[in-house]
Amino acid sequence: MALQPLTISPAGIALIKKYQGLNLEQYQDESGLWVxxxxxxxxxxxxxxxxxxxxxAEALLMLDIQRCQCLLQQCLEISLNQPQYDALVSLAxxxxxxxxxxxxxLRHINARDFGNALAEWEKAIVLNRRExxxxxxxxxxxxxxxxxxxxxxxx
Numbered sequence: 536m537a538l539q540p541l542t543i544s545p546a547g548i549a550l551i552k553k554y555q556g557l558n559l560e561q562y563q564d565e566s567g568l569w570v571x572x573x574x575x576x577x578x579x580x581x582x583x584x585x586x587x588x589x590x591x592a593e594a595l596l597m598l599d600i601q602r603c604q605c606l607l608q609q610c611l612e613i614s615l616n617q618p619q620y621d622a623l624v625s626l627a628x629x630x631x632x633x634x635x636x637x638x639x640x641l642r643h644i645n646a647r648d649f650g651n652a653l654a655e656w657e658k659a660i661v662l663n664r665r666e667x668x669x670x671x672x673x674x675x676x677x678x679x680x681x682x683x684x685x686x687x688x689x690x
Contacts, residue, residue, distance in 0.1 A: 547621025554673040559586040566662035619684035
């Protein structure tokens with residue numbers, strides 16, 4: 536049976552915006568990565584000369600979210616409800632798709648082992664091999680949102 540694909544809700548987008556913040560100029564984040572807009576990681580082939588417009592920042596965010604949603608559609612083996620899905624999109628966007636795909640969090644969620652998934656999730660504050668203490672409130676908010684979802688739907 537195929538999983539019913541979800542899309543991020545306005546509440547999920549608001550969560551991402553709250554914790555990513557909006558920066559119209561590129562800057563190096565705490566992990567050493569260059570970012571712009573709502574936490575868009577600048578790829579080596581991208582060139583942002585000058586500040587972004589708010590509209591361009593929004594478009595980059597939606598592109599990044601779309602990439603995360605494509606990843607979730609490919610790697611999730613169970614159905615989630617909306618709060619759980621929104622929380623996972625936020626996490627994947629923050630960690631990066633490759634790190635999320637390889638994470639113990641995803642393995643635990645697919646195994647319906649939510650206790651261990653949430654324990655790992657709260658510890659997911661390392662980016663680019665650096666511990667980023669400022670990620671703690673975001674991870675706590677994502678976990679709280681995931682828990683708001685209650686029971687996970689079965690396939």
